[in-house]
Structure formats: C-alpha cells, structure tokens
Amino acid sequence: TNNSDIVDEKTKFLIFPISVIxxxxxxxxxxxxxxxxxWGHVQNDDITGKDKSMLMKQSLELLAKPDIKCVxxxxxxxxxxxxxxxxxxxxxxxxxxxxxYTNIKxxxxxxxxxxxxxxxxxxxIDRVFARGDNHQSxxxxxxxxxxxxxxxxxxxxxxxxxxxxxxxxxxxDHIVHLNSSVPNSSFLNAKExxxxxxxxxxxxxxxxxxxxxxxxxxxxxLEYKPTxxxx
Ligand code: IDP
Numbered sequence: 001t002n003n004s005d006i007v008d009e010k011t012k013f014l015i016f017p018i019s020v021i022x023x024x025x026x027x028x029x030x031x032x033x034x035x036x037x038x039w040g041h042v043q044n045d046d047i048t049g050k051d052k053s054m055l056m057k058q059s060l061e062l063l064a065k066p067d068i069k070c071v072x073x074x075x076x077x078x079x080x081x082x083x084x085x086x087x088x089x090x091x092x093x094x095x096x097x098x099x100x101y102t103n104i105k106x107x108x109x110x111x112x113x114x115x116x117x118x119x120x121x122x123x124x125i126d127r128v129f130a131r132g133d134n135h136q137s138x139x140x141x142x143x144x145x146x147x148x149x150x151x152x153x154x155x156x157x158x159x160x161x162x163x164x165x166x167x168x169x170x171x172x173d174h175i176v177h178l179n180s181s182v183p184n185s186s187f188l189n190a191k192e193x194x195x196x197x198x199x200x201x202x203x204x205x206x207x208x209x210x211x212x213x214x215x216x217x218x219x220x221x222l223e224y225k226p227t228x229x230x231x
Contacts, residue, residue: 022124
C-alpha cells in the first residue's frame with residue numbers, strides 16, 4: 001500500500017482501532033479529539049442505517065474538510081475481515097471525497113495483545129457493567145447482564161490480535177501497541193498514542209501534551225453521554 005513513506009503538511013490520517021468492547025476506544029478517541037482540534041471522530045455506534053459503509057463514508061467526508069487532518073474510525077475491528085473491509089472501503093471510496101492525489105496514512109491502534117486478553121476480559125466486563133445504560137446499544141437494563149456478558153465474551157473469543165506480518169494488518173502504515181489491562185488504561189493509552197505518533201508523524205502530533213493536559217482531556221471524555229439511541 002505505502003508506495004512512499006513521504007509525509008507532508010497535506011497528508012491526512014485515518015486511525016483504525018483493533019479492540020474488544022470496553023477497552024476504552026471511545027474514551028481514548030474523545031480524549032485525543034479534545035487535545036487536537038484538527039482531529040475528527042466517527043462512531044460506528046452512532047450509525048443507524050443499513051449501509052455499514054456509512055462509517056467510512058462519514059469518516060472520509062470529515063477527513064476531506066480543510067481543517068481536519070485525522071479521523072478516528074471508532075469500531076472494534078476485532079477480526080481481520082473487519083480490518084480488511086476498512087482498507088477496501090478506503091480504497092473504493094476515497095476519491096468520492098478527497099482529491100485523487102491525497103496521501104492518506106492509516107494508523108492501527110491495537111488496544112489489546114493476546115497475552116493481556118484474560119485480564120482485559122475481566123476489566124472490561126467490570127467497566128461495561130459500571131457504564132450501565134450509558135451506551136448507544138449495549139444496555140444492561142435492556143438486555144440483562146447474561147446477554148451483555150455473552151456479547152462481550154463472543155468478542156473476546158473471536159478476537160484476532162493485530163499481526164503485522166500478514167494481510168490485512170501488513171497494510172497499516174504504522175501500528176501503535178497499547179495496553180488495556182490496567183484500570184487507568186485510557187490515560188496511559190492516550191499518552192502512549194501521542195508519544196508514538198509524535199515520533200513517527202510529527203506533522204500530525206507536533207508536541208506531546210503534558211500529563212495535565214491529557215488528564216484534563218480525559219476527564220471531559222469520561223463525562224461523555226451518547227446522543228443516539230439504538231435500543
Ligand atoms: P469502548 O469504546 O472500547 O467500548 P469505552 O466506552 O470508551 O470503551 O469505555 C467503557 C467504559 O469504561 C466507559 O464507561 C468509560 O467511561 C470507562 N473507561 C474507559 N477508560 C477508562 C479509564 O481509563 N478509567 C476509568 N474508566 C474508563
């Protein structure tokens with residue numbers, strides 16, 4: 001994919017997370033967009049119609065805006081075929097939204113490694129029950145705890161961690177490895193993301209924010225309440 005590693009002020013970026021439910025994707029995305037006003041965020045959980053590619057259409061539409069440099073495409077992508085689908089949609093659709101010569105770099109944000117998975121499973125179950133009904137679709141009072149547990153365990157069971165030695169994950173221009181097995185993971189993950197992206201793409205992250213700035217942005221995002229209701 002990356003026929004060149006050249007990045008300049010016109011380069012645009014897409015972030016694809018790789019995760020299971022409750023790892024803090026949305027929290028991290030909101031923290032990063034609070035820190036960087038030229039980043040956008042599209043949540044799969046906010047897309048209500050039948051056309052699943054709306055996730056990518058809305059992401060590219062946002063990315064095309066002159067004041068937006070990076071879009072966080074917020075979906076679990078816990079299986080390789082979902083990552084493959086994102087790469088395919090990007091190729092198919094990008095010229096409908098952006099000039100053909102636009103250089104787009106794709107960044108993978110891996111929220112959980114295979115080694116951490118059991119710890120992540122326990123922590124995310126606690127978190128999602130604490131989140132309660134503060135989510136677009138996974139509401140414990142509607143589904144009951146057993147059903148929510150079943151949905152979450154299904155994601156963990158099917159999880160295919162990122163493997164940059166094979167397709168589709170070899171198509172990422174850059175992958176950042178995070179850790180979601182500790183209670184304050186979203187602070188650490190936002191910090192690690194800014195640090196690693198500053199090293200690799202200083203044009204995207206010109207300065208690493210201070211711990212205070214990250215913390216302030218995180219506190220705001222923990223107060224987040226979704227507006228779309230799916231159930
Ligand atoms: P997801 O998008 O990966 O499914 P989120 O909705 O961001 O995960 O997080 C799941 C729940 O855990 C939410 O209620 C969120 O507020 C909470 N949470 C996420 N990260 C942290 C953290 O670092 N500390 C405490 N709570 C967190």
